Amino acid sequence: MHARTTEWQCETQGWVLTLFATAGFADVLGCPLCHGPLPPAEVGTLACTVCGARYPVTVGLADLVPPEPGQAETPNMRIMESGLLARVYERAWRPILTRLLTGMSHEAERTWSLDRLAPAPGATVLDLACGPGNTTRTIAAAAPAGRVLGIDFSTAMLSEALAAAPADGATVGYVRGDAHRLPLQPASLDAVNCAGAFYLFSDPPRVLAGIAAALRPDGRFTLMTSQQPRLGGATTAALMRPGGLRVYARGEMERLLDEAGFDVLDRRPAGFMLLLAARRR
Ligand SMILES: C[S@@+](CC[C@H](N)C(=O)[O-])C[C@H]1O[C@@H](n2cnc3c(N)ncnc32)[C@H](O)[C@@H]1O
Ligand SMILES: [Zn+2]
Numbered sequence: 001m002h003a004r005t006t007e008w009q010c011e012t013q014g015w016v017l018t019l020f021a022t023a024g025f026a027d028v029l030g031c032p033l034c035h036g037p038l039p040p041a042e043v044g045t046l047a048c049t050v051c052g053a054r055y056p057v058t059v060g061l062a063d064l065v066p067p068e069p070g071q072a073e074t075p076n077m078r079i080m081e082s083g084l085l086a087r088v089y090e091r092a093w094r095p096i097l098t099r100l101l102t103g104m105s106h107e108a109e110r111t112w113s114l115d116r117l118a119p120a121p122g123a124t125v126l127d128l129a130c131g132p133g134n135t136t137r138t139i140a141a142a143a144p145a146g147r148v149l150g151i152d153f154s155t156a157m158l159s160e161a162l163a164a165a166p167a168d169g170a171t172v173g174y175v176r177g178d179a180h181r182l183p184l185q186p187a188s189l190d191a192v193n194c195a196g197a198f199y200l201f202s203d204p205p206r207v208l209a210g211i212a213a214a215l216r217p218d219g220r221f222t223l224m225t226s227q228q229p230r231l232g233g234a235t236t237a238a239l240m241r242p243g244g245l246r247v248y249a250r251g252e253m254e255r256l257l258d259e260a261g262f263d264v265l266d267r268r269p270a271g272f273m274l275l276l277a278a279r280r281r
Helices: 075-080 083-102 106-117 134-142 155-163 204-214 233-243 252-259
Strands: 006-009 016-019 045-047 054-058 061-063 124-128 147-152 171-176 189-195 215-226 262-270 273-280
Touching: 061 155, 075 083, 083 106, 083 134, 083 155, 106 134, 106 189, 106 215, 106 262, 106 273, 124 134, 124 204, 134 147, 134 171, 134 189, 147 155, 155 171, 189 204, 204 215, 204 252, 215 252, 252 262, 252 273
Parallel strands: 061 171, 124 147, 124 189, 147 171, 189 215
Antiparallel strands: 006 016, 045 054, 054 061, 215 273, 262 273
16 A cells, blocks of 8 residues: 555664555455455554455555465566566557557547546546556546555556656555455445556456446446457457467457446447446446
8 A cells, every 4th residue: 555655764673664544545445355344453464354364565565465376477467577667668668559559649548538437526546457557647637636546466567656756636545456356345436447457367257347346336447458450350369369468359348348237338449459438337
């Protein structure tokens, strides 16, 4: 968890006592195993009030990935753990790849999603697979009296997010979590954004079910993911699969959204990508 962190260092013994403003998200953060509340226990620990699981808080970040064989540890995840990629991601990697894969600028793509996410000024919003916080901060500016939580699996990406200048307005927090086991309480969110990550997830229906559970009825959900081109779509998907990248068939993501309890409100195909806006029923 990171949001207005305060630290005291003991000069003789060298320990660092860190206080985290977890209170800002106390009604949102939940145990990834049972979704019970996670109040702070002893220093450096959050503890689930329902199942008793404990989660460490180290160097300014709560680690809410359960200590069991992780579903998310794919080759892609190891790439995302690269400090070098994390450092160049926001300034170079993301803008260049977005232009190549969508034909849109990152700015235009973000604006399309943000206009449809349309958070109320005091909304509580999740930016899932937030990377270095590039979109998290944009959402925060659009919800000046709200709260924006960024969740990502990669410590390298989260370190960049924590190092970035704080966003104006909303309270922004970051935690390490796995999209397949979301560390959230039920119906605790008004809106969710997830850009550039659904093609990395190993079990998309499971992720969508978790998002639906964490959203309040009528809550908005925007996402950008891959979509097979009209020509050679199946071949493209087959070529990407060994690298762990999923290229969704045309209409597949809309069907998965419907099955998870969402109505699709708007869609914008863009090159090899698809932008979607949905509403939780
Ligand atoms: C291409 S980046 C997208 C970052 C940002 N959302 C954006 O739009 O630029 C993909 C991110 O998804 C994260 N990610 C991949 N699998 C994940 C999982 N299972 N749970 C949480 N984050 C995950 C990676 O660590 C990485 O930061
Ligand atoms: Zn629990």
